[in-house]
Amino acid sequence: MVKLASEKGIYRITLPTPFLVGPVNVYIIKGDTLTLVDTGPGTDEAWAVLKKELTSLGIDPEDIEQVIITHHHPDHTGMVHKFFRKARILGHWKNEPWLQKDQHFLAEVRSFFQSLSRTAGVPDVLTEKIIQNQAAYQKYISTASLTYRLNNGDSVPGLPGWRSYEVPGHAQSHIILYEEQTGIIIGGDHLLAHISSNAIIEAPYNNKDSRPRTLLQYRESLLLCTELPVSMVYPGHGDSFDKPHALIEKRLNEQNNRAEYIYHMIKDNPGKTAFAVSKELFPRVYQKQPDLTLSEVIGHLDLLLVHGRIKEDCFGDQIIYSNYE
Structure with missing residues (x-):
């Protein structure tokens, strides 16, 4: 389903996924550069829906000039390869080893989780399930690469007035897009109205580093959003919502209570x-x-x-x- 999300020329397209999280939202921004934010998973069903909804907007997939990735999870990056030859691909640099399916990096990730599971007391059978789940997710991403890296506070090329902010926690690669004039955030999975985002444990990107303390990161990233004058959040899952500061306070309290x-x-x-x-x-x-x-x-x-x-x-x-x- 395609829906006009903002009078500023932002359209939400909801795509099916094979994951427990359910459908995922991707966004078209008709700015100076025709931009797609996230792509959905790499499935035939999601591609068929995306093409149909783009057609309803008068857009051919080859018209997309740039794709911005909020984070590396497969329900958000699975179809980057569909646009890789024609469009510029933007995102945080930590997307890169996932998009490229860097085998050395993925082997280090497996080794990290085997070690983490051992110290956490996880039975071998469940450790193997964790490893298998991670490998299965990779099937929904085809090989691609970034052509432009977005860092904290960067202006977004082709979208005047938009900035990217790093918000690690749910994913180490996570960024949000913020339009300064309107206070609109396109937020990926950073903040969702209907469910709390899991601060997912990840391996360090340099194996000499200690593991990131993801919930502590996530809490800092949530507080970052309270420092911005936000009018509306367009999330990766579920409906858009306003008054995010109240939701952030609720999420922090839920974490404290747990x-x-x-x-x-x-x-x-x-x-x-x-x-x-x-x-x-x-x-x-x-x-x-x-x-x-x-x-x-x-x-x-x-x-x-x-x-x-x-x-x-x-x-x-x-x-x-x-x-x-």
């Missing part, structure tokens, strides 16, 4: 691994979605650690968490 709940779980039974917390917190889904549930738990453990509420100790090759006496 961290407090986890704190009491650990206080009542100290010496838990991250996986033990995940299993107790998500008894119905930890086996189906071990990667997402583990990300959720580790993020909140990081929050408790940085606030000095809990401590971590090594027990064999595992990390266990306890409260301070």
Whole structure:
């Protein structure tokens, strides 16, 4: 479905995905440069819908002059290759190894998650499922490359008055697009009205670095948005919404409440691994979605650690968490 999102010439196109998150929104901006923000997943169904909706706007796919990627997840980048030969591809540099399917990088990612799972106490069978899930996501992305990198605060080429801002948390590659005159944000998965975005654990892009503390990053990125005069958010999933500051406050409070709940779980039974917390917190889904549930738990453990509420100790090759006496 295509919908006029703004009188400023922004159109929302909703595409089907094969993922649990459901349909994804991509956006056409009829600015100085005809721009597509995100592409949807690399499926025949999504491509058919995208072509149909572009036609309803009087646009041929080859008319697209540039594609801007909000982040590297396959429901947002899966069809970049459809435009790669004709259009300029813009995004954060951390999209690059995912788009190029850099095998050395992907091998390091697998190694990172095997190590993380071991220290988190994840059973081997679920570790293998995490690795398999990540490999399966790659099937929905075809090889492409960036032609222009967007950094924090950059003006967006071809879109006068628009700037990109780095908002790591949900993804290390995540940016939002902000139109200064109107206060409009095209936000990808940074902030969604109907569900909270998971601060997904990622491997470091340099294996000499420690892993990013994604929930802590995400909270900082949310606070960045409270510093901008935002009128409307056009998200990657779900309906557009105004008054994002109230939603941000709600999300931060939800995170604080979950961290407090986890704190009491650990206080009542100290010496838990991250996986033990995940299993107790998500008894119905930890086996189906071990990667997402583990990300959720580790993020909140990081929050408790940085606030000095809990401590971590090594027990064999595992990390266990306890409260301070």
